Amino acid sequence: MALPVAFFALFFAWPVAAIVARGLKVDGAWRFGRIADVVAQPDIRHVLWFTTWQALASTALTLLLALPAAYVFARLDFPGKQVLRAVVTVPFVLPTVVAGSAFLAVVGRRGLLDQLWGVRLDTTVWAILLAHVFFNFAVVVRTVGGLWAQLDPRQEEAARMLGTSPLTAWRKVTLPALAPAVAAAALMVFLFTFTSFGVVQILGGPTFSTLEVEIYRQTSEVFDLSTAAVLTLVQFAAVGAILAVHAWTVRRRETALRLVDAAVTARRPRGAGQWALLAGVVLTIALLLVLPLAVLVRRSLDAPGLGYYRALTRSDGGTFLVAPVHAVWTSLQYAVAATAIAVVIGGLAAAALARRDAGRLVRGFDALLMLPLGVSAVTVGFGFLIALDEPPLDLRQSWILVPLAQSLVGAPFVVRTMLPVLRAVDARLREAAAVLGASPWRVWREVDLPLVRRALLVAAGFAFAVSLGEFGATVFIARPDNPTLPVAVARLLSRPGDLNYGQAMALSTILMVVCAAALLILERLRTDRTGEF
Amino acid sequence: MQNKTFVAVAVGLGLISLSACGSGDGKSSADSKTVTLVSHNSWAISKKVQRDFEKRSGYKLRVLKDGDAGQAVNKAILTKGNPQGDVFFGVDNSLLSRALDNGLFQPYTAKGLDKVGASYQLDKDKHRATPVDHGDICVNYDKAWFSEHKLTPPRTFADLVKPAYKNLLVTENAATSSPGLGFLLGSAAAYGDDGWQDYWKKLKANGVKVVDGWEQAYTQEFSGSTGGKEAGGDRPLVVSYASSPPAEVLYAKKRPSTAPTGVATATCFRQIEFAGLLGNAKNPEGAKAFLDFLISKEFQEDMPVNMYVYPVVQGAEVPAEFTEYGPAAENPETMAPEKIAANRDQWVKSWTSLVLK
Numbered sequence: 001m002a003l004p005v006a007f008f009a010l011f012f013a014w015p016v017a018a019i020v021a022r023g024l025k026v027d028g029a030w031r032f033g034r035i036a037d038v039v040a041q042p043d044i045r046h047v048l049w050f051t052t053w054q055a056l057a058s059t060a061l062t063l064l065l066a067l068p069a070a071y072v073f074a075r076l077d078f079p080g081k082q083v084l085r086a087v088v089t090v091p092f093v094l095p096t097v098v099a100g101s102a103f104l105a106v107v108g109r110r111g112l113l114d115q116l117w118g119v120r121l122d123t124t125v126w127a128i129l130l131a132h133v134f135f136n137f138a139v140v141v142r143t144v145g146g147l148w149a150q151l152d153p154r155q156e157e158a159a160r161m162l163g164t165s166p167l168t169a170w171r172k173v174t175l176p177a178l179a180p181a182v183a184a185a186a187l188m189v190f191l192f193t194f195t196s197f198g199v200v201q202i203l204g205g206p207t208f209s210t211l212e213v214e215i216y217r218q219t220s221e222v223f224d225l226s227t228a229a230v231l232t233l234v235q236f237a238a239v240g241a242i243l244a245v246h247a248w249t250v251r252r253r254e255t256a257l258r259l260v261d262a263a264v265t266a267r268r269p270r271g272a273g274q275w276a277l278l279a280g281v282v283l284t285i286a287l288l289l290v291l292p293l294a295v296l297v298r299r300s301l302d303a304p305g306l307g308y309y310r311a312l313t314r315s316d317g318g319t320f321l322v323a324p325v326h327a328v329w330t331s332l333q334y335a336v337a338a339t340a341i342a343v344v345i346g347g348l349a350a351a352a353l354a355r356r357d358a359g360r361l362v363r364g365f366d367a368l369l370m371l372p373l374g375v376s377a378v379t380v381g382f383g384f385l386i387a388l389d390e391p392p393l394d395l396r397q398s399w400i401l402v403p404l405a406q407s408l409v410g411a412p413f414v415v416r417t418m419l420p421v422l423r424a425v426d427a428r429l430r431e432a433a434a435v436l437g438a439s440p441w442r443v444w445r446e447v448d449l450p451l452v453r454r455a456l457l458v459a460a461g462f463a464f465a466v467s468l469g470e471f472g473a474t475v476f477i478a479r480p481d482n483p484t485l486p487v488a489v490a491r492l493l494s495r496p497g498d499l500n501y502g503q504a505m506a507l508s509t510i511l512m513v514v515c516a517a518a519l520l521i522l523e524r525l526r527t528d529r530t531g532e533f
Numbered sequence: 534m535q536n537k538t539f540v541a542v543a544v545g546l547g548l549i550s551l552s553a554c555g556s557g558d559g560k561s562s563a564d565s566k567t568v569t570l571v572s573h574n575s576w577a578i579s580k581k582v583q584r585d586f587e588k589r590s591g592y593k594l595r596v597l598k599d600g601d602a603g604q605a606v607n608k609a610i611l612t613k614g615n616p617q618g619d620v621f622f623g624v625d626n627s628l629l630s631r632a633l634d635n636g637l638f639q640p641y642t643a644k645g646l647d648k649v650g651a652s653y654q655l656d657k658d659k660h661r662a663t664p665v666d667h668g669d670i671c672v673n674y675d676k677a678w679f680s681e682h683k684l685t686p687p688r689t690f691a692d693l694v695k696p697a698y699k700n701l702l703v704t705e706n707a708a709t710s711s712p713g714l715g716f717l718l719g720s721a722a723a724y725g726d727d728g729w730q731d732y733w734k735k736l737k738a739n740g741v742k743v744v745d746g747w748e749q750a751y752t753q754e755f756s757g758s759t760g761g762k763e764a765g766g767d768r769p770l771v772v773s774y775a776s777s778p779p780a781e782v783l784y785a786k787k788r789p790s791t792a793p794t795g796v797a798t799a800t801c802f803r804q805i806e807f808a809g810l811l812g813n814a815k816n817p818e819g820a821k822a823f824l825d826f827l828i829s830k831e832f833q834e835d836m837p838v839n840m841y842v843y844p845v846v847q848g849a850e851v852p853a854e855f856t857e858y859g860p861a862a863e864n865p866e867t868m869a870p871e872k873i874a875a876n877r878d879q880w881v882k883s884w885t886s887l888v889l890k
Contacts, residue, residue: 022611101753101764109765201745206706206889217709220604222878223631299763303786378604385608389615396617397597475574475600491574493748495841496777497784498759501752 004349004411005365010393011404012372015383016232022386023229031226038230044214048234051210054125055194058132062189063182065133065284066140072281073141074148076274077266084282086519088289089138089461093469093515095486096135096198098493098508102292103131103203112291127203132196134288136189138465143185144178146458147420149266150259151177179249180423184416187246191239191373197472211235215376232379239374243367259424259451293512300505308502312510324507327488328514331468334484335518338406338467343460345407346414351444353415354422369415372408380405381476402484405473410463417462421455422448461522468515485511568592568819569618571811573605576622577839582831590822602711603628610635613812619820622665622808622827626655626867627714629807630874633661638809639817644825645846653805653845655870662807665827666842669775669862670715671801672702673794675757678769687770689799690723693736700740703754703768706889708881710746716772717884718873719802722866726876733887742768743888751777757794775801776841779858783838792858801862806842 024031038044073085091099106112107130108122121127151174159169197212211231218228269275300308312325346369353366372380384405388395395401425448433443449456471486483491485507492504568590570576576598587593597617599605606628609621613636624632632638638661646654646663653664672693674686687693693702705713721729744750752760755771758781778792808827810820826832833849836842843851 101760104753104764109767201709202749206709206743206745213709220601220607221709223603223607223610307786382608382611385612385617389612396612476604493752494574495784496751496758496773496780498781498786499784501759502786 001348001352001362001365004345004352004369007345008368008372008408011384011388012375012380012408013368015387016375016379017383018387019225019379019383020229020232023225023227023232026226034226035230035233038227039234044231044234047209047211047214048238050208051194051212052238054128054132054200054208054210055190055196058129058136058193058196059186059190061129062133062136062140063186065288066137067144067182068277069137069281069285070141070145070148072278074145075153075266076269076278078269078278082520083516084285085141086516087293088141088285089465089519090293090512090515091134091289092136092138093465093511094508095469095471095489095511096202098296098489098504099135099292100131100199100202102296103127103134105295106287106292122203123205123207125204125208128196128200128208130288131199131203132189132193134292135199136192137285137289139188139192140182140185142458142462143188143417144181146417146455147181147424148174148178150421150454151265152260153265180420183246183249184420187242187370188373188413188416190242191370194239194242195235195374195376197376211238212376216378219376219378219382228379232376235374235376236371239371240367242374243370247367259421296505296512297509300502300509302505303502308499308506311499311503312506324488324492324503325510327483327485327507328510330482331485331511332514334403334406335464335467337400338403338410338470339460339463341403341407342410342414342463342467343456346411346459346463347418347456349411350415350418350422351448353419354425366415366419370412373412377405377472378476380408381473384477401477402474403467405477406467406470407463409470409473410466413462413466414459417459418452418455421452425451457522461519464518464522465515468511468518485514565816565819566591566593567595568620568816568823569595569597570823571597571599571605571609571616571618571621573602573623574598574600575602575840578832579835579839582835585831586823586826590819590826592816592819592822594823606632606637609811610637613637616811616813619811619814619816620808620823621811622806624662624807624809625711626803626805626807626870627711627718627873627877629655629662629870632807632809633870634874636812638662639812639814641810641821641824643821643828645828648846648848649828650845650847652867655805656807662809663824663828664845665806665808666833666836666840667803667805667845668842669801669803669865670712670719670772671775671862671865672716672797673755673757673771673773673777674797675755675769676791676793676795678756686795687797687800689797690720690732692797693741693770693800694732694739696739698739698770700742701768702736702740702770702772703742703744703750704772705747705750706743706745707884712747712750712772712774713743714877714881715802715804716800717880718868718877719800719866721876721880722802722868729880730883730887733884737888741888747773757781770797774841775859775862776837776843776855777859779854780841782858783854796860796862798860798863801865803862803865803867805845 024034069088073081104111104122107120107127108114109120111120113119113121121130156169156173159173160166164172195212196210197216200208200210200213211234215228215231215235218224218231269278302308313323349365349369353362384401385396429447430443433447438446469486471490474484475487475490489504489507489511492500492507576596583594599608599617602623602625606624609616610632621637633656640660642660643663649664653667655664656662672687679686684697687698692698704716707713707717720732724732742754744754750771751758751773753764754766754768755761756766756769757771758766775796778794778796781794782788782792808824810817810824814820828846830846830849833844833846836844837852837855
């Protein structure tokens with residue numbers, strides 16, 4: 001418990017507090033009056049209102065479309081399932097500027113919808129909402145599906161035998177067991193969409209503005225740190241309120257569950273209903289997720305003889321001192337380090353939080369852990385600069401800062417994915433082991449670990465994907481070495497010339513493939529041991 | 534058994550991460566033989582030219598790219614008590630006052646400053662900021678579109694509000710994009726403090742489209758770029774840079790004989806970028822040597838193809854592609870940094886409510 005607390009205090013709370021204090025403290029005196037001034041502005045209120053409602057709507061829409069997919073991935077067995085599961089996670093790691101333009105190719109001018117039915121959604125709020133579904137689909141599929149696959153289907157079957165309808169059996173047996181995972185997924189999607197930046201800018205146009213965009217503007221452009229500080233506090237308050245609601249709804253529902261091996265719960269689809277559901281989910285994924293990705297791939301292939309890909313292996317001497325393709329290696333190094341940090345910190349935190357005797361303080365920490373998802377990357381980045389600038393903690397130019405910043409985003413995923421599973425482990429198992437003389441370490445290793453290993457791998461996969469695609473904090477931290485993949489893509493896109501554009505598309509395609517491959521390998525790690533427990 | 538495999542995998546991952554990251558650079562910034570440059574993401578230099586600097590001066594150059602131009606300046610100001618490096622490059626005339634008023638730089642008269650054109654020397658009394666390059670923010674046009682529609686491309690600000698060019702121009706949000714802000718400042722310089730709002734009312738009536746950033750404008754909406762063609766961009770006029778047409782040629786899949794885009798040469802706003810010696814620099818001597826190097830002929834002639842900007846030193850030659858494919862701006866609009874500093878926030882606010890709402 002001490003390690004995660006120290007980690008978050010040092011690398012999150014302190015930097016953010018430092019930058020907020022810099023904004024609110026003028027000549028040594030606190031100016032809390034600024035808060036009332038800023039919040040009273042009608043523009044700011046409008047932004048706050050839009051930010052909140054679009055996040056709620058996006059979350060609802062994501063749940064609506066992704067929950068059936070979570071079921072399909074958890075309970076049905078069909079060819080290509082693993083590949084498809086990796087594919088749905090790919091959008092999550094794509095730089096928004098790339099994914100945004102791919103998405104426009106479907107819903108925008110001359111997009112598929114436009115050509116078929118003359119429907120254009122760009123610059124409407126629908127484009128923003130659908131793009132949020134596109135990005136966050138995997139969050140629901142993986143978080144909810146991970147637990148769902150391990151729920152013992154015999155409980156629901158027993159209810160059916162006793163004469164309930166399928167819907168009632170699902171509502172009364174499965175849903176309550178799933179509720180914590182659904183709530184966790186909803187919370188993460190909400191936080192991601194609440195702080196949405198690139199999607200809103202690219203698809204919504206300048207008339208839509210979120211709190212995140214406003215904080216970015218005040219910090220990076222206008223350099224009005226006091227307004228930025230107030231907006232950060234407002235963001236804190238909003239995120240805090242959501243976290244409180246979440247904690248309140250979830251706490252009453254968590255119970256010990258019978259978890260079984262995921263491999264035995266999935267069956268071939270049976271009956272028209274299940275086939276139709278499977279077809280519907282596959283169609284949704286194809287239209288909403290695969291189609292935009294396919295557009296990217298096609299654009300990357302436009303030059304004869306894979307010209308864009310070959311260009312990636314050459315250094316142009318200026319913008320990139322090494323060939324852009326080197327970014328793949330840089331990204332992988334950072335992602336492995338960030339995943340390791342996130343899994344250790346998040347895992348320890350989850351283990352401490354899962355204890356039944358966990359006190360109030362510990363549960364408060366649970367909420368605190370989620371805050372990094374709800375805080376602007378620019379705030380954290382600027383905070384790092386002024387907080388971590390004195391020896392022995394002058395980390396500003398250390399390589400570790402990038403994986404640290406990335407793991408701040410990854411660790412909440414680890415906690416949220418592992419916690420429902422850890423809490424579901426029957427405490428009597430641990431007690432029995434302890435009574436039989438096992439040391440606490442051995443109890444953890446032999447009781448908890450085998451049961452949560454799947455969740456741990458799902459969590460590690462998420463942390464890895466988050467780190468691979470992380471853009472905000474990475475660009476806000478200056479490093480003397482080579483750019484990561486998303487940063488390299490953004491640099492290529494920011495220059496005119498079709499070769500730059502094509503290379504950006506090619507590098508994005510490589511990013512997608514690397515992400516999908518990493519996730520597939522993780523899945524493989526799991527299935528290699530199928531049925532051993 | 535499976536536990537052991539798992540632990541092995543976990544330990545293996547940990548080791549990989551350690552070894553992978555052990556290769557990160559361990560150089561210390563306090564090293565007196567290293568000079569650290571803090572700049573924005575667009576900084577670029579040829580390998581050979583950098584090696585020449587290192588050989589001649591005896592300092593090793595280390596570069597920190599710290600976000601876009603605005604972020605890099607703001608971060609440098611935030612950390613001025615304990616700077617991340619010794620020298621800063623990349624503050625332009627729209628941000629110069631902010632940097633100077635906050636005491637970002639200490640004075641230094643770079644060797645060779647007398648060869649820098651007088652119009653670029655905006656801090657000539659105190660020599661805190663050394664001019665390094667200039668560029669022009671101008672409206673670009675899609676040549677193919679205009680020849681297809683048998684229409685003469687626009688040349689001036691006044692042309693852009695003519696009915697012939699209705700619904701053709703896309704620009705960037707002045708509140709979030711630097712070319713967007715430059716275009717607004719250019720119009721304010723051309724039409725005066727009281728006239729620019731009227732001009733924008735006419736532009737709006739003539740169907741100007743505003744998107745958030747340069748990437749969306751140029752690679753989505755502009756019909757003359759590859760991205761724009763893919764996305765069905767239908768705006769043949771875009772606010773970009775005077776150096777964009779040569780870039781279209783140099784970064785083409787197959788080099789064309791002429792640039793596919795042109796520049797409306799009397800719609801330009803001049804951008805000048807400065808460098809300076811950071812206060813509290815740990816290696817001020819290295820920083821001074823680097824500032825001298827920035828206005829040396831070798832760097833000035835290398836800079837255009839890397840950063841798509843033009844030299845400020847007299848006698849430094851622009852690469853042939855630049856003169857061949859991109860015409861120079863005619864009498865670009867300029868504005869004093871103090872005036873920009875005094876008005877920019879207010880203008881951006883009025884512009885936002887006038888054009889976006």
